[in-house]
Amino acid sequence: MIGGEDSRSSRRAIVRSNRFPVPVPLRSYGDGVNRLFGIILSLVNAKGGLLLIDEFENGLHYSVQETIWKAIFRLANQLDVQVFATSHSYDAVKAFKAAATESPEDGVLIRLTRKGDDIIPTVLAEKDISIATESGIEVR
Amino acid sequence: MADSRLVMVEGADDLHVLTNLCMRHGVPKSFKIESNEGKPTVLDVFSTRLLLSKPDDIVGLVMDANGSLERSWQSVRDRLADRGYDSVPSAPDAAGIIIDPPPNTILARVGVWLMPNNRDGGALEDFLLALMPNESALRDHARESIDRIPPELRLFTEPKHSKALMHTYLAWQENPGRPYGTAIKAGYLDANAPPALALVDWIKRLFGS
DSSP states (O other), X not given: OBOOSSTTSOOBOEEOOXXXXXXXXXXXXXXXXXXXXXXXXXXXXXXXXXXXXXXXXXXXXXXXXXXXXXXXXXXXHHHTOEEEEOOOOHHHHHHHHHHHTTSGGGXXXXXXXXXXXXXXXXXXXXXXXXXXXXXXXOOO | OOTTEEEEESSHHHHHHHHHHHHHTTOOOOSEEEEOOSSSOHHHHHHHHHHTOOTTOEEEEEEEBOSOHHHHHHHHHHHHHHHTOOOOOSSOOTTOEEXXXXXXSOOOEEEEEEETTSSSOBOHHHHHHTTSOSSOHHHHHHHHHHHTSOGGGOXXXXXXXXXXXXXXXXXXXXXXXXXXXXXXXXXXXXXXXXXXXXXXHHHHHHHHO
16 A cells, blocks of 8 residues: 555555566556455454445456455455355356355355345255256346 | 246156147246256255245146155155245145245245146156047057067066057157157147146146136
8 A cells, every 4th residue: 555645645555566567556457356455455354343245246257256255255264254245146146156165154145035025035055056056046 | 037937847758748738728828847857856946946936936846756646745745844835735636736825925836736647656658648549549559569568578667667658659650759749739649638638727727816
């Protein structure tokens, strides 16, 4: 992080990488890296507490989502953070399922369904997630 | 049409039989028929579908009552109970089972048809045998021919007897070897036989009201 010492510049993140001779702004990387950085930073800040992630998939290409879920699982464990994430994306659910198979007891998938003024939760067991994924059943 | 109105069946044969019967009787195409071959079994997928159903969904299940009707019905009942259907009859209705969702749930309306007729153990072929024209010399001939197969050449087991008879009967039609669905369309099997009418009536009641 640099800047922020005076009123004319704000604090911003820079990245030192072998690919460039000088540090470059984090912003010059894609949405995915910025999103990942944001999530990791939030996890560290939430140490011993709760983290709420709205629309997990925002800015994340589907191909990296499993890796990011795995990072969340690992860090949440290390930092003792309980994470609640929402998503409308089937890719995000699939990636969650793939990442959760390594430690199934650490993650649970809950579908929320609106009925009138109520919101009814449905807890999906590991077996149901597998069947739904294999058979293309809508879990959202 | 999403998967909110659906009949789940065990294989392509069931799918084509059901499709052709519905077509012959002008049942509106307001639902999808989905075949689930192999693993996970149709019963497992059915159970997951019920868990993930939404208000106003309708899910039908057409399944062979292989072996014993009681055991097959019990396995369906167990899945229904797991998902919160609390007033499932202990014996299936011979006209086809229809169960409305319990109040204050998001569960689907459910229909179950156990082949052949919700009364006996058996399979799709036993249902189709009852669709063979009543006065069919060809059927009688096919039956006798199977009975005359010498024991050492009779490779199929007794539960497959109906399937052997169906295929034999269809092998000797004007267009030999038509699959079941096409055989209904061609009139080799009678779409107006009482068991066919009962199945179509169950479908209509399931999706109609």
